[in-house]
Amino acid sequence: MAERMSLHRNGNYPLHLGLIAAVLLLLFSATGVRSSQVLVPRRVDAVLGKDVTLGCRVQVESNLSLTQSSWERKLGGSTLTVAVFNPQFGISVAREFQQRLAFLSPSARDATISLRHVGLSDAGVYVCKVATFPLGNAQASLTLHVMVEPKVFVSAGAGPLLDGGNDTLVATCTAERARPPAQVVWESGLSGRSEVRVEEEPNGTTTTQVRYTWQPDRHAQGHALTCVVTHPALQKDFRIPYLINVQAAPDIVLEGYHGNWFVGQENAQLQCRAEANPPPRHFTWTR
Ligand SMILES: *[C@@H]1O[C@H](CO)[C@@H](O)[C@H](O)[C@H]1NC(C)=O
Ligand SMILES: *[C@@H]1O[C@H](CO)[C@@H](O)[C@H](O)[C@H]1NC(C)=O
Ligand SMILES: *[C@@H]1O[C@H](CO)[C@@H](O)[C@H](O)[C@H]1NC(C)=O
Numbered sequence: 001m002a003e004r005m006s007l008h009r010n011g012n013y014p015l016h017l018g019l020i021a022a023v024l025l026l027l028f029s030a031t032g033v034r035s036s037q038v039l040v041p042r043r044v045d046a047v048l049g050k051d052v053t054l055g056c057r058v059q060v061e062s063n064l065s066l067t068q069s070s071w072e073r074k075l076g077g078s079t080l081t082v083a084v085f086n087p088q089f090g091i092s093v094a095r096e097f098q099q100r101l102a103f104l105s106p107s108a109r110d111a112t113i114s115l116r117h118v119g120l121s122d123a124g125v126y127v128c129k130v131a132t133f134p135l136g137n138a139q140a141s142l143t144l145h146v147m148v149e150p151k152v153f154v155s156a157g158a159g160p161l162l163d164g165g166n167d168t169l170v171a172t173c174t175a176e177r178a179r180p181p182a183q184v185v186w187e188s189g190l191s192g193r194s195e196v197r198v199e200e201e202p203n204g205t206t207t208t209q210v211r212y213t214w215q216p217d218r219h220a221q222g223h224a225l226t227c228v229v230t231h232p233a234l235q236k237d238f239r240i241p242y243l244i245n246v247q248a249a250p251d252i253v254l255e256g257y258h259g260n261w262f263v264g265q266e267n268a269q270l271q272c273r274a275e276a277n278p279p280p281r282h283f284t285w286t287r
Contacts, residue, residue: 037061038140040128046118047233048148048179053104056111056128056140067131069111074125074141082126083113120146120179120203147233148205150178154227154240161216163248163277170212171242173227181206182231190214190223190244218248221277250276 037059046052060066070084084092085106093101100116111128123146129139153176157169170192175182186194192214199207212225221244229238256270274280 037132038128038130038138040140040142043143043145045145045147045232046115046122048120048146049117051114051116052118052144053112053114054126054128054142054144056113058109058111058130060108060130060132064132064135066108067133069106069128069130071111071113072127072129074127079127085111118146120148122146146179147231148177148179149233150175150182150208150229150231152176152182152227152229152238152240154242156242161214161244161246163216163218163246165216167213167215170214170244171225171227172209172211173229173240174210175208175229175231175238177201177205177207178231178233179205180232182208182229184208184210184227184229186210186212187226187228188212188223190220190225216246218246218277220244221246221248246277248275248277250274250280 039055039057039059041055044052044054054071056069056071058066058069066087068084068086071082073080073082080094080096082094082097083101083103085103086092087108091103091106097115102114104110104112104114111130115122123144125141125143127139127141129137131137152174154171154173156171159168161168161170173184173186175184181198184196186192192212195211195213197209197211199209201207210227223244224241225244227238227240227242229240251274253273254270255273256268261268272283272285274283
């Protein structure tokens with residue numbers, strides 16, 4: 001009410017100021033943060049299977065009295081009363097929510113509820129409604145979004161990484177059934193490339209797979225790639241290292257002869273060193 005009156009007074013101000021005020025007022029009311037004496041957040045994000053709090057603060061002037069506060073849920077075109085708090089008669093919760101819903105500290109100023117074990121079907125619009133005497137009703141609505149944490153795993157490519165070989169799938173990082181979709185990247189100092197595949201499920205969850213392919217090079221032996229998964233339902237990013245193992249044919253070095261052997265020399269030695277992965281097991285000398 002107060003805001004509407006101040007807008008009218010803006011009629012004397014230059015046009016652009018009036019416009020700014022109108023835009024601000026639009027933003028303010030469009031966010032739904034404040035509707036008369038009922039204050040709720042515009043949006044609440046819950047995580048599947050966890051608990052969530054739907055806040056509703058009531059600002060009642062001292063000359064008004066609260067007769068009742070309640071929560072309703074919009075479902076398609078219809079409305080379901082989810083819970084009612086009446087200072088005189090007590091609390092009533094709809095049968096569908098009886099096991100999971102509670103008022104946190106019901107009073108004339110607070111109609112906050114908590115919902116346990118949030119499911120995908122709990123997502124939607126909820127309205128906190130307050131009836132006061134003598135001014136009548138006020139309400140504000142919020143949208144509950146339900147996020148789903150991804151299941152994250154890394155799997156190795158089908159074949160071995162062979163030194164000098166063609167482009168080969170090194171590993172795939174998967175963030176399974178997330179809502180909203182997870183962000184998945186491979187961190188690597190190598191010159192491979194990432195390829196993203198996204199698959200949406202009918203229930204709104206998304207599986208994201210990132211394949212990392214690379215031309216194997218023995219010099220990268222022991223190098224680690226890291227898959228990083230970011231998701232709003234996660235407290236911190238998943239970081240999964242993947243150690244590169246390049247199979248390499250032996251690199252052979254023969255040592256000990258410098259063109260200076262002579263007849264009758266003792267302790268003449270030749271050394272054969274071979275670097276390979278896996279390490280060589282059999283050495284054969286031929287002449
Ligand atoms: C309540 O009191 C405020 C001032 O404290 C006054 O402006 C308002 O008109 C009163 N409302 C009613 C319904 O009496
Ligand atoms: C290497 O792989 C690419 C595709 O990944 C293919 O087009 C190319 O023919 C391959 N080269 C060899 C030598 O196998
Ligand atoms: C979403 O659907 C997929 C299959 O389409 C199912 O495996 C998954 O469990 C569902 N997720 C939830 C949270 O219901």
